[in-house]
Amino acid sequence: MKLVTANQMRAIEQSCVDAGISLDVLMENAGLAVAEAIRAGFDEYDGGGIFGKRIVILVGPGNNGADGFVTGRHLSEWGVSVTAILCAKRKSPDPKRELAEKAGISVEDGLSADGIGIFQQKLETSDLLIDAVLGTGTARPITEPLSSLLFSALESGVPVVALDLPTGINSDTGGFDIAGLPADQTLQLGYPKLGAALSGNPSLTGEIEVLDIGIPFGLDSQVNTELLTDDLAALINPERPFDSHKGTFGSTLVIGGSQDYLGAVTMAADAASRSGVGLTFVATPEPAYKRVAGNVPEAMYRSLPVSSNGNVDPSAAAQIALEIATRSTSVVVGPGMGNNADTAEFLAILLSQIDLETPLVLDADALNILAKSHKWWERLENPAVLTPHPGEMSRLVGISTAEVQRDRITIALDTAKKFNKIVVLKGAATLIASPDGRLNVSPWVNSGLAKGGSGDVLAGLLGGLLAQQPGEPFEMASLAVHIHGYAAESAKRGVGETGMRATDVIARLGHFYRDQIQRLSN
Numbered sequence: 281m282k283l284v285t286a287n288q289m290r291a292i293e294q295s296c297v298d299a300g301i302s303l304d305v306l307m308e309n310a311g312l313a314v315a316e317a318i319r320a321g322f323d324e325y326d327g328g329g330i331f332g333k334r335i336v337i338l339v340g341p342g343n344n345g346a347d348g349f350v351t352g353r354h355l356s357e358w359g360v361s362v363t364a365i366l367c368a369k370r371k372s373p374d375p376k377r378e379l380a381e382k383a384g385i386s387v388e389d390g391l392s393a394d395g396i397g398i399f400q401q402k403l404e405t406s407d408l409l410i411d412a413v414l415g416t417g418t419a420r421p422i423t424e425p426l427s428s429l430l431f432s433a434l435e436s437g438v439p440v441v442a443l444d445l446p447t448g449i450n451s452d453t454g455g456f457d458i459a460g461l462p463a464d465q466t467l468q469l470g471y472p473k474l475g476a477a478l479s480g481n482p483s484l485t486g487e488i489e490v491l492d493i494g495i496p497f498g499l500d501s502q503v504n505t506e507l508l509t510d511d512l513a514a515l516i517n518p519e520r521p522f523d524s525h526k527g528t529f530g531s532t533l534v535i536g537g538s539q540d541y542l543g544a545v546t547m548a549a550d551a552a553s554r555s556g557v558g559l560t561f562v563a564t565p566e567p568a569y570k571r572v573a574g575n576v577p578e579a580m581y582r583s584l585p586v587s588s589n590g591n592v593d594p595s596a597a598a599q600i601a602l603e604i605a606t607r608s609t610s611v612v613v614g615p616g617m618g619n620n621a622d623t624a625e626f627l628a629i630l631l632s633q634i635d636l637e638t639p640l641v642l643d644a645d646a647l648n649i650l651a652k653s654h655k656w657w658e659r660l661e662n663p664a665v666l667t668p669h670p671g672e673m674s675r676l677v678g679i680s681t682a683e684v685q686r687d688r689i690t691i692a693l694d695t696a697k698k699f700n701k702i703v704v705l706k707g708a709a710t711l712i713a714s715p716d717g718r719l720n721v722s723p724w725v726n727s728g729l730a731k732g733g734s735g736d737v738l739a740g741l742l743g744g745l746l747a748q749q750p751g752e753p754f755e756m757a758s759l760a761v762h763i764h765g766y767a768a769e770s771a772k773r774g775v776g777e778t779g780m781r782a783t784d785v786i787a788r789l790g791h792f793y794r795d796q797i798q799r800l801s802n
Contacts, residue, residue, distance in 0.1 A: 284505075307346050307347055310443075312354055422448060460484075474721070529748050531560070561607070605635065628653070639665070642667070650676070692711045722762065
């Protein structure tokens, strides 16, 4: 499902005009689709239908406001008492307003001296408020008098349906203006909007529904950003032939663990073993090996030699890891590995000698070590997926975490292009960026994943998937993120966001595959 920015949506609308579909037709289609969705909502949840309801529409200055007038016109024709509150000056003549007034809509000037008072009075008896203020046009800070109107709406407690985007959400970055108006439902017109997917806070948008407004198929070829869905995940999921054997599905090697960090490599290996991969190897330093070997019965363990200081012996350990890597179709490096001079040297030897065709997953301490290595990407020719959280990303690119979070898309895409690697920027609405400009956005927002071990699970799962499809790192990274989020949602339903652990996610990784089979059979 394509995700569009404000400029991309305008380009698609212009393509419609070029194809003979006017903006007026799109507005009429949009207004009718919104009105029908609102009517369906009252039919489903209210039981008494929409006739006789009272609805207030906040009308902005542009096309979003015009969509609001068209919506109100249809609602009025269906027996709804509709009041439109103007919260910005509109161009004159205003044909959509004129048609709405002819249909019985009452129009009040929210900018007048008593505008806020009128608005507040109307809200006292309203069943619903429609936000048709800015849509995808939120780019500058919200100021008076709009901020007071929005605050009055918020204070009233009247349910809010937003057209395209709630006022206050930036359509391109997902940032939210504190003076904005959260919605209980967002009806997106034609395409889902990138800002809603990036907002990372469902309480701002409520339930999102995308409405068909008559845009022809194929006008979105310039859009490289997609929302991960179950359908997309099913499309890229590796096939499992009926006559397969364990060699069919490749093998992954997980390198990690240390005397101080024992759990990470176990969780990564456990997740890998649940990915569908044929074989899972684990290489971990001797002190860790003694304590974790066998924790994942399906995995095969090898110990890595250590020096007298207890750290991994760089040269000897690298040779063992490289030998196992020759029998692996993907390699995961980093979970619990530790960050010291010996592990840095070990990583340098490993990455300089590993087969150039072997795809890599670089996570956790592997990323922290690379962040201190001068132009490491110029020496690493392997296809690789980097899986940083915002803090690790800040170290990789040399900026603050706050700067990373402020413009996640630009940072992810620029980093993928600079390093010529796939980048998975973890967080609410995780991003998967490709050097060629493609970007996938995860729909999952789950605070239960904001805990130690979640990244280790993702890295191991990704390694297992990449072993099955080594030539498709972008697709497998996207699939891993989706399955990981899907399993986390299942864990949230089972034990709640607060109580869930990374191991709860591992236990539910198979739920995606189970449910996929059920979807395909229906």
